[in-house]
Amino acid sequence: MTSELHLGANIPGGELVADQEEGSALLPYAELCVTSNFTFLTGASHPEELVTRAAELGLAAIAITDRNSVAGVVRAYSALKELARLRDEAQSNAGAAKDGPTIRSQRVTDHSSRQTVPHFTGQTEAPTLSAAPLPKLIAGARLVLTDSMVEWLALPTDVAAWSRLTRLLSLGKRRAPKGECHLQRADLKEWGQGIVLIALPPDPLDDAHPKAARSDLLAIARTFPGQCFLGAAPRYDGRDQARLDQMALLAQGVNLPMVAVGDVLMHRSARRPLADVLTCMRTQCTIDNIGAHRLVNGERRLKSGAEMARLFHRHPAALRRTIEIADRCAFRLNDLRYQYPDEAQDNETAQDRLERLARAGLQWRYPSGPPPKILHRVEKELTLIREVEYAPYFLTVHDIVQFARERGILCQGRGSAANSAVCFVLGITAVDPAKHSLLFYRFISEERREPPDIDVDFEHERREEVIQHIYDRYGRDRAGLCATVIHYRGKRAVREVGRAMGLTEDTLSAMSSQIWGWGGPGAITETRLREIGLDQADRRLVQTMELIDEIQGFPRHLSQHVGGFIITEGRLDELVPIEN
Numbered sequence: 001m002t003s004e005l006h007l008g009a010n011i012p013g014g015e016l017v018a019d020q021e022e023g024s025a026l027l028p029y030a031e032l033c034v035t036s037n038f039t040f041l042t043g044a045s046h047p048e049e050l051v052t053r054a055a056e057l058g059l060a061a062i063a064i065t066d067r068n069s070v071a072g073v074v075r076a077y078s079a080l081k082e083l084a085r086l087r088d089e090a091q092s093n094a095g096a097a098k099d100g101p102t103i104r105s106q107r108v109t110d111h112s113s114r115q116t117v118p119h120f121t122g123q124t125e126a127p128t129l130s131a132a133p134l135p136k137l138i139a140g141a142r143l144v145l146t147d148s149m150v151e152w153l154a155l156p157t158d159v160a161a162w163s164r165l166t167r168l169l170s171l172g173k174r175r176a177p178k179g180e181c182h183l184q185r186a187d188l189k190e191w192g193q194g195i196v197l198i199a200l201p202p203d204p205l206d207d208a209h210p211k212a213a214r215s216d217l218l219a220i221a222r223t224f225p226g227q228c229f230l231g232a233a234p235r236y237d238g239r240d241q242a243r244l245d246q247m248a249l250l251a252q253g254v255n256l257p258m259v260a261v262g263d264v265l266m267h268r269s270a271r272r273p274l275a276d277v278l279t280c281m282r283t284q285c286t287i288d289n290i291g292a293h294r295l296v297n298g299e300r301r302l303k304s305g306a307e308m309a310r311l312f313h314r315h316p317a318a319l320r321r322t323i324e325i326a327d328r329c330a331f332r333l334n335d336l337r338y339q340y341p342d343e344a345q346d347n348e349t350a351q352d353r354l355e356r357l358a359r360a361g362l363q364w365r366y367p368s369g370p371p372p373k374i375l376h377r378v379e380k381e382l383t384l385i386r387e388v389e390y391a392p393y394f395l396t397v398h399d400i401v402q403f404a405r406e407r408g409i410l411c412q413g414r415g416s417a418a419n420s421a422v423c424f425v426l427g428i429t430a431v432d433p434a435k436h437s438l439l440f441y442r443f444i445s446e447e448r449r450e451p452p453d454i455d456v457d458f459e460h461e462r463r464e465e466v467i468q469h470i471y472d473r474y475g476r477d478r479a480g481l482c483a484t485v486i487h488y489r490g491k492r493a494v495r496e497v498g499r500a501m502g503l504t505e506d507t508l509s510a511m512s513s514q515i516w517g518w519g520g521p522g523a524i525t526e527t528r529l530r531e532i533g534l535d536q537a538d539r540r541l542v543q544t545m546e547l548i549d550e551i552q553g554f555p556r557h558l559s560q561h562v563g564g565f566i567i568t569e570g571r572l573d574e575l576v577p578i579e580n
Helices: 047-057 073-094 159-174 185-191 210-223 240-254 269-283 305-311 316-328 350-365 372-388 391-406 415-419 421-425 460-474 490-500 505-512 526-531 539-551
Strands: 003-006 017-020 030-034 061-067 107-110 115-118 136-143 151-156 195-200 228-232 258-260 411-414 455-458 479-487 555-567
Touching: 030 136, 030 151, 030 195, 030 316, 047 061, 047 073, 061 073, 061 151, 061 316, 073 136, 136 159, 151 159, 159 185, 159 195, 185 210, 195 210, 195 316, 210 228, 210 240, 228 240, 228 316, 240 258, 258 316, 269 490, 269 539, 305 316, 350 372, 350 391, 350 421, 372 391, 372 421, 391 411, 391 455, 391 460, 411 415, 455 460, 460 479, 460 555, 490 505, 490 539
Parallel strands: 030 061, 061 136, 195 228, 228 258
Antiparallel strands: 003 017, 107 115, 136 151, 151 195, 411 455, 479 555
């Protein structure tokens, strides 16, 4: 067995912390309690890093369970698909290699954050994944209730359970201010059917109100018999065996099977300093007065089955249940199916309606009669639209543009849609195909099978009227504006990390002045620090610069797209949570 050691130079307080490596991953274990950095200002690792580390450790499964959110699950899913691709590629290149395929760490550009972030291991060496299958990804959430001290890990078992979870989260988010989620026990009782629920009660060694927690556990357990478990997590304070024994007694008292969880915040212990800085940002303090909020060690990391077995050696059934629960959670993100609104009206199919409107538009655009080449062009486009079944999308845009023009709201289609004669005769764009050479196959292609990209600009002062019209037409359960993720980068990373580390405002202003554009890791060089009069050998400044580079690309909060709508045939909140 080998270990990677992070000495005191990298970890405040000088502790010796070991990350157990792949050789220790001999016992089956599924980590069911993982907080990613999409629990903003709390989780200290990207979902991609967590999934890849789980693969390195040979875990059977990993559940991404962010606080009242499922936002981190998608990137974890994408990372697992990429790992599978790289592994297949390595196997095809190396054949049946004795030690298994090697997947090298990579730093790639995340297009949503425009930052180069570690999507895989973050190591400089090339680790070898275990011969075991890649870990199963479980999509879930950590439900924090406003009227209970008990938190619940919610792990859907099928598509119907996922839809109930997203509707539950939508309910809590819609009744709360932006960025918050207000859920109560009654909500969980109403929407928890089909979801594996793992209770995370207060620490039994420190809980001043044990009867209240016990009452909450019994209330949920009686509502969902066979679905509920009691999660037990070590705290690494020298009292864990007593703590786990007390949890086992509590589990017997409320008739809930005890299951082991790691309560993970990071993929490796080296992220502990960043976790403390995130805590400072969240609690608005500095690293000098963080006090009891500071992590006492780096153990809130992913661990192998062998490590967890040592911690739970008196309760081996708690580890076995992690595998049983993982097997019950059959839901996969690729089970979800998005369906666009049909847009048929008055017993007229979408395609027939589109063809009727397009031919009427020909008479409107060409009162003296359309040129033969335009007639041929429109018919050719309509034939392709029929083949790829995109008529509903054209109708949606047409109807929105028609609404705007009826009310005198200025609007104009732009971009690649200007290559479409159908868009022209529908009144969406203004580029006359009779006067210009258009490239329709740049706009829509049967081979690519990609939905057409029709961008329409509306006058700024009246855009809200169009937004409200879309809500009125499709309903708020079927339509929503896209969320966008705001990331740490450049000047924001410098200022927020610098404040948490206790640097002065003058120093932060000088450092920020050295960043242009998006910034990124290594944007402020030693030469630039010297030019603005800072001592690049100062220990605090060196640590701050390392943390600034590390936080680049971390999500900070969710924002709102200025006009990108998602609309569905069924309920949107059965696919994803909707919030204010």
